Amino acid sequence: MQIASLQSFMHARGIDAWLLHDFRNSNAVFLRLFPHAADDGSPGKRHVTRRSFAVIPARGEPRLIVQSLDEGAFATSASTKGVARTVYSGWRDLHATLAEELGAFGRVAMDYSPGDSLPVMDIAPGGVVEMVRALGVEVVSSANLVQVSAARWGSAAREQHDVASKHCGEIMAGAFAFIGEHIRGGKEIYELDVAKHIRADFQKRGLEWPDGPIVSVNGHAADPHYEPTERTPTKIQKGDWVLVDLWARVKGTRGEENVYSDITWTGYVGSEIPKSMRRIFDSVRNARDAAVKVAQESWKAGKGVQGWQLDDAARGVFERDGLIQYVKHRTGHSLSPGAMVHGMGMNLDNFETHDTREMLADTGFTIEPGLYLSTEAAEKECGPGTPSFGVRNEINIYVDEKAGPVVTSCVQDEPVRIG
Numbered sequence: 434m435q436i437a438s439l440q441s442f443m444h445a446r447g448i449d450a451w452l453l454h455d456f457r458n459s460n461a462v463f464l465r466l467f468p469h470a471a472d473d474g475s476p477g478k479r480h481v482t483r484r485s486f487a488v489i490p491a492r493g494e495p496r497l498i499v500q501s502l503d504e505g506a507f508a509t510s511a512s513t514k515g516v517a518r519t520v521y522s523g524w525r526d527l528h529a530t531l532a533e534e535l536g537a538f539g540r541v542a543m544d545y546s547p548g549d550s551l552p553v554m555d556i557a558p559g560g561v562v563e564m565v566r567a568l569g570v571e572v573v574s575s576a577n578l579v580q581v582s583a584a585r586w587g588s589a590a591r592e593q594h595d596v597a598s599k600h601c602g603e604i605m606a607g608a609f610a611f612i613g614e615h616i617r618g619g620k621e622i623y624e625l626d627v628a629k630h631i632r633a634d635f636q637k638r639g640l641e642w643p644d645g646p647i648v649s650v651n652g653h654a655a656d657p658h659y660e661p662t663e664r665t666p667t668k669i670q671k672g673d674w675v676l677v678d679l680w681a682r683v684k685g686t687r688g689e690e691n692v693y694s695d696i697t698w699t700g701y702v703g704s705e706i707p708k709s710m711r712r713i714f715d716s717v718r719n720a721r722d723a724a725v726k727v728a729q730e731s732w733k734a735g736k737g738v739q740g741w742q743l744d745d746a747a748r749g750v751f752e753r754d755g756l757i758q759y760v761k762h763r764t765g766h767s768l769s770p771g772a773m774v775h776g777m778g779m780n781l782d783n784f785e786t787h788d789t790r791e792m793l794a795d796t797g798f799t800i801e802p803g804l805y806l807s808t809e810a811a812e813k814e815c816g817p818g819t820p821s822f823g824v825r826n827e828i829n830i831y832v833d834e835k836a837g838p839v840v841t842s843c844v845q846d847e848p849v850r851i852g
Contacts, residue, residue, distance in 0.1 A: 488534055496519065535565065583777045598829060598842045623667060624649060627669070655807065697801055763782035763786075799830070828840055
């Protein structure tokens with residue numbers, strides 16, 4: 434946590450302090466900022482059973498409020514043993530402690546989202562927010578504070594992400610080449626064969642991945658969360674539409690600091706891609722580029738831009754092309770250090786949620802618009818006999834402090850011709 438830059442941001446926004454609440458490791462942001470780590474840096478979950486709080490003031494040093502039963506867990510953890518602690522016993526003592534700790538503050542940020550507009554940030558229980566408000570404190574959302582702290586990359590994470598992106602781009606190209614070799618050789622190949630090939634390549638290159646990848650044909654590609662299994666053996670054949678979505682990151686002794694590369698490509702098994710299917714691909718690609726353009730132009734103009742506005746930029750292309758009804762998800766998700774592929778920062782979303790978080794320097798995100806057509810929709814848009822299919826085109830963006838939003842991953846501008 435870069436405390437100086439976080440406090441500067443808080444001061445500029447008129448926020449006196451950030452109050453984080455955790456109960457039995459329920460708050461991923463709390464764990465990110467105050468991780469349980471042994472002296473050797475090895476991560477793990479802190480053994481706690483009672484309510485804990487962290488107070489990060491706009492001026493001064495952070496401090497913890499912990500229950501007496503849990504004090505030992507904080508006193509022995511490498512990341513917290515040097516942080517000042519106030520120890521409480523029962524609930525009356527906790528209320529008195531909070532009143533004393535927050536008494537000098539008028540405006541405090543908490544990990545909550547008004548109206549649940551950002552579910553990923555609606556972490557603090559409603560009762561805890563009520564308890565703090567009862568002290569006469571104005572409570573605001575910490576959504577952008579999470580970006581300035583937990584979602585920041587840093588130079589080392591950026592370097593490791595670039596390494597992962599190079600590997601993932603090569604693995605993606607290799608996966609489609611693997612399919613093509615089998616098709617040209619007249620050999621059977623299934624979705625799961627390609628997924629296993631990708632995982633083997635991840636392992637060979639020293640990458641790690643939590644799940645996936647997604648390899649999906651025709652109607653399976655119309656399901657954004659489909660993954661091939663032994664229960665759904667599906668052959669890849671001539672005339673098929675193929676979608677591959679893969680994600681991985683570099684391993685490391687402090688791997689929790691590394692950021693995933695997350696990309697999606699599509700292709701057609703055949704020498705000539707049907708113009709009607711190409712139209713869907715082009716619309717998705719153009720939606721991607723529209724979001725990139727708004728992000729980069731906003732940065733150059735010195736104007737702030739929020740996640741919902743980047744989502745609208747992409748969705749505007751679909752509306753213009755008459756394809757908006759085939760959207761199933763937001764345009765992109767945060768990329769940040771940590772074990773989760775979907776990070777803690779701004780999402781490109783005005784569909785599932787209304788994301789008002791700002792695009793900030795030293796953070797990252799994906800841009801991955803998609804269109805998903807049922808059999809009925811595919812025949813309507815592409816002609817009789819066209820199978821159900823989906824198109825997603827995913828790239829990664831890092832917001833450089835000087836250059837602004839830059840693409841860090843490979844970019845697919847044309848469908849892959851397989852075979």
